[in-house]
Amino acid sequence: MDRFICTICGHVYDPAHGEPGQNIPAGTSFETLPPDWECPVCLSGKDKFEKV
Secondary structure (H helix, E strand, O other): OEEEEEEEOOEOOOOOOOOOHHOOOOOOOOOOOOOOOEEEOOOOHHHHHEEO
């Protein structure tokens, strides 16, 4: 699975780890994150992320 980086703050979403603080389990691909998901660091939307 691909990793994605926030172009605003540099946070990397890695599906191998998920986002435990947001109850997103490991193995969740970026594409299947909810449409209203936000970066846990800067609260930007999914549209601000690019594939690494």
